[in-house]
Amino acid sequence: MKTRLIGAILAVVLAVIGTVVLTGYVRTADARASAGAEMVSVYVVKEAIPAGTKAEDAVANFEVKEIPALAAVKGRVTKLAQLDGTVSDVALVPGEQLLRNRWVAPEDRDNSDVALPDGMQELSIALPVEHVVGGSVKAGDTVGIVVSATLKMPPDDKEIQFTEQIFHKVLVLDVQKGSTTQAKEAAAAADDATYDTIMVTLARPTDDVQKIVWGQEFGSVWLTLEPEEADESGSRAIDGGKVFTL
Structure with missing residues (x-):
């Protein structure tokens, strides 16, 4: 019985000593790591x-x-x-x-939130800065939405890459920016601000929301800055055969 008690006490003492030694080592390691750092x-x-x-x-x-x-x-x-x-x-x-x-x-800031039109929904998508006109899109703008994706075509499920501008003059409700890549937006660049991801909130009816989410999930989405006077004609599904003359 005494042997077990002594063994238990020794185990506790060793555990305490081990914890103290480990803590001291970690602190010393942290000090060594930061000693040479600016x-x-x-x-x-x-x-x-x-x-x-x-x-x-x-x-x-x-x-x-x-x-x-x-x-x-x-x-x-x-x-x-x-x-x-x-x-x-x-x-x-x-x-x-x-x-x-x-x-x-x-x-x-007062102009950064735009009212949602009646009958529409809010949808937010995160896009790389180069997909959002270099970061120049802001709340209140209207944008075109371009989707690129690979589709399997019947009857043999041949894969073909398509690109099409599926929506025009979509209202932007809000824009929020992330960090790390040089911005092109004039005001942000003046402040030496940097970011690589932009969260854009759009106003769209239900069916359009589904199509945008599909494009984001299974392909890629690009926005164009499309003011009210922009020409909407010429939008169609484009594949490699229409881009290149083979």
Whole structure:
């Protein structure tokens, strides 16, 4: 009985010693890892900030952190003065770095949400920046929707690639941008903002929603900037035989 008790005590002591040694090793490893890394100061969000918040009202919700330079995001805010007179364009979450392209002039934010027409639905799709006219599409614009996909044609299920502009002058309700690739939109470029994905919210009736989702799921979707005066004629299904003269 005494032998078992002594063995149990020894096991607990060894476990405690092992934990202390492991913790010390991890801390030492972290110190070694950061010792040679260049560190920079960044602003991060402490608590959630709703979209439309004035920068002056959100200042108390920012804090400065030291992080390795490799982890610092391009286009981050380096001086709070860069946000003077702006409001948050999207909701910001705790821990994210403060990015200049997430803050806009109040008048731009006021125009960023467009009312949904009666009888239509809202549909959001995420597209690469090059599929959205280089990022120049904004809320209130009308766009054309082009779908490319591979279809199996009867009777032998031969695969043929088709492209067609399936809708014209579709109303854009909202646009939100992600991060990492240089923007072409003039205002964003002026702020040195970067992004690679754009979430576009469109207004369409039920049948059109289904077709857009099909294109996004089984092919690829491209948007054109198509103002009211744009010519809609000439839209048809295109395959390689129509593109190239063989």
